[in-house]
Amino acid sequence: xxxxxxxxxxxxxxxxxxxxxxxxxxxxxxxxxxxxxxxxxxxxxxxxxxxxxxxxxxxxxxxxxxxxxxxxxxxxxxxxxxxxxxxxxxxxxxxxxxxxxxxxxxxxxxxxxxxxxxxxxxxxxxxxxxxxxxxxxxxxxxxxxxxxxxxxxxxxxxxxxxxxxxxxxxxxxxxxxxxxxxxxxxxxxxxxxxxxxxxxxxxxxxxxxxxxxxxxxxxxxxxxxxxxxxxxxxxxxxxxxxxxxxxxxxxxxxxxxxxxxxxxxxxxxxxxxxxxxxxxxxxxxxxxxxxxxxxxxxxxxxxxxxxxxxxxxxxxxxxxxxxxxxxxxxxxxxxxxxxxxxxxxxxxxxxxxxxxxxxxxxxxxxxxxxxxxxxxx
Amino acid sequence: xxxxxxxxxxxxxxxxxxxxxxxxxxxxxxxxxxxxxxxxxxxxxxxxxxxxxxxxxxxxxxxxxxxxxxxxxxxxxxxxxxxxxxxxxxxxxxxxxxxxxxxxxxxxxxxxxxxxxxxxxxxxxxxxxxxxxxxxxxxxxxxxxxxxxxxxxxxxxxxxxxxxxx
Numbered sequence: 001x002x003x004x005x006x007x008x009x010x011x012x013x014x015x016x017x018x019x020x021x022x023x024x025x026x027x028x029x030x031x032x033x034x035x036x037x038x039x040x041x042x043x044x045x046x047x048x049x050x051x052x053x054x055x056x057x058x059x060x061x062x063x064x065x066x067x068x069x070x071x072x073x074x075x076x077x078x079x080x081x082x083x084x085x086x087x088x089x090x091x092x093x094x095x096x097x098x099x100x101x102x103x104x105x106x107x108x109x110x111x112x113x114x115x116x117x118x119x120x121x122x123x124x125x126x127x128x129x130x131x132x133x134x135x136x137x138x139x140x141x142x143x144x145x146x147x148x149x150x151x152x153x154x155x156x157x158x159x160x161x162x163x164x165x166x167x168x169x170x171x172x173x174x175x176x177x178x179x180x181x182x183x184x185x186x187x188x189x190x191x192x193x194x195x196x197x198x199x200x201x202x203x204x205x206x207x208x209x210x211x212x213x214x215x216x217x218x219x220x221x222x223x224x225x226x227x228x229x230x231x232x233x234x235x236x237x238x239x240x241x242x243x244x245x246x247x248x249x250x251x252x253x254x255x256x257x258x259x260x261x262x263x264x265x266x267x268x269x270x271x272x273x274x275x276x277x278x279x280x281x282x283x284x285x286x287x288x289x290x291x292x293x294x295x296x297x298x299x300x301x302x303x304x305x306x307x308x309x310x311x312x313x314x315x316x317x318x319x320x321x322x323x324x325x326x327x328x329x330x331x332x333x334x335x336x337x338x339x340x341x342x343x344x345x346x347x348x349x350x351x352x353x354x355x356x357x358x359x360x361x362x363x364x365x366x367x368x369x370x371x372x373x374x375x376x377x
Numbered sequence: 378x379x380x381x382x383x384x385x386x387x388x389x390x391x392x393x394x395x396x397x398x399x400x401x402x403x404x405x406x407x408x409x410x411x412x413x414x415x416x417x418x419x420x421x422x423x424x425x426x427x428x429x430x431x432x433x434x435x436x437x438x439x440x441x442x443x444x445x446x447x448x449x450x451x452x453x454x455x456x457x458x459x460x461x462x463x464x465x466x467x468x469x470x471x472x473x474x475x476x477x478x479x480x481x482x483x484x485x486x487x488x489x490x491x492x493x494x495x496x497x498x499x500x501x502x503x504x505x506x507x508x509x510x511x512x513x514x515x516x517x518x519x520x521x522x523x524x525x526x527x528x529x530x531x532x533x534x535x536x537x538x539x540x541x542x543x
Contacts, residue, residue: 063496063499063537071398075391075394075395078391078394079388079391081387082384082387082388082391083384085383085384085387086380086381086383086384086387087380089378089380089383104387108390108391108394111394112394115394115397115398115401116494117427117494118401118494119398119401119402119405119525120428120492120493120494120525120526120527121401122489122490122491122492123489135389135390135393135394136390138386138387138389138390139386139387139390141386142378142383142386142387
């Protein structure tokens with residue numbers, strides 16, 4: 001509310017609205033049902049504590065209770081929760097209802113753990129989590145708010161990464177290379193899934209988390225290359241690891257010319273971002289790159305992302321992107337690779353280039369904007 | 378969405394878990410029951426979390442072909458239990474009364490029976506007993522060669538009974 005009040009005051013002072021209108025807006029916002037992030041967060045904390053407590057109790061594996069009774073109690077609890085959620089369901093579910101749904105998903109996880117214990121199921125943790133992701137998908141699709149869907153998408157991608165890279169079997173450099181290559185492909189898979197689900201009414205709750213995690217994974221994949229330092233990621237075996245990612249990325253790029261993935265005004269920037277991402281990753285995997293070249297590529301990609309976010313009005317993402325750019329440059333300074341003199345000159349040149357580009361943009365942005373397609377409705 | 382539909386959607390995963398329990402219960406009680414001695418293969422990894430991992434003693438060398446022991450490569454293999462024999466591939470050797478299907482990975486034969494869940498409070502005692510080679514497992518083996526471990530034995534008795542007597 002304080003931010004709103006400050007904004008309203010600015011508008012009143014500049015004659016955009018009159019004081020009566022400002023008061024009416026303030027009263028309207030105050031009367032709306034709580035958009036309380038604190039409430040939402042605390043409900044989430046409580047649910048997590050309950051759910052983790054359930055899992056811990058089961059993990060203790062009380063032999064005093066016969067397996068039959070443990071299973072019956074677990075299923076009875078699940079059915080009671082399901083019944084309660086169904087009876088309290090409304091077209092606009094409350095945060096408490098969403099918390100109950102979250103608890104249901106955690107109770108599914110706890111019951112799966114119980115079954116694993118009682119029947120001594122084998123398999124890896126990644127396989128266990130993927131199975132949980134599969135069976136918990138129906139309740140996740142019922143959710144209308146972010147937290148549960150976000151957690152589910154995160155658990156799904158982490159488990160998938162773990163399972164595909166086979167890191168459970170060996171922690172050697174080969175497993176890490178496979179992991180990096182999979183992380184390279186996943187952002188594009190996630191974006192493609194988000195696009196497919198956009199027009200599916202019952203699955204729209206997954207769209208934002210999929211888009212969010214595609215960005216996180218893309219950023220992680222770029223930084224993961226840094227684990228190998230100046231060493232090439234793939235000594236020769238390029239196709240085996242990178243082909244899936246290159247194919248998916250290439251397909252997305254091609255489709256963007258026939259069936260736009262987003263509104264027309266964002267297409268050139270999005271194509272540039274995807275193209276640069278594919279080009280940089282392939283180049284860095286194939287040949288060692290100087291750390292300044294790597295930093296330059298990171299800055300280009302983050303700048304493109306910031307531009308797209310700015311045109312979409314996503315101010316928070318713009319802040320994150322510019323923050324990350326600053327962090328990269330600071331990291332370069334801290335590493336001082338090549339010595340302090342080289343680092344100093346490099347940073348001065350980078351800073352000068354950034355400021356010059358910004359100055360040129362400010363002077364000529366109106367002319368350059370005419371080159372971009374008009375924003376859609 | 379109507380309340381009945383919401384309940385149906387939530388009931389789906391519960392049904393899936395019930396089917397899983399049914400499948401596992403069926404496999405645990407069907408097939409032929411056998412007892413196999415076990416031993417720890419790496420004392421550091423003998424106990425992880427709340428389960429015991431062990432190496433099963435099949436009575437024959439398994440996965441011993443050095444050329445096949447490559448990182449990140451798995452080989453399908455079969456252990457014949459009666460009489461004891463080992464062969465790479467999915468076809469049991471002739472004659473073979475009962476067999477276990479599995480894979481060779483890093484020189485170990487993995488048949489899906491190498492882990493047994495135990496209570497937190499008894500973990501230390503069971504760990505020591507299995508290390509001292511007093512352990513065995515009871516396994517139900519189906520006609521398809523898939524095994525399900527159903528009991529951990531100490532000195533020939535179910536572990537709860539063995540610990541009570543001690």
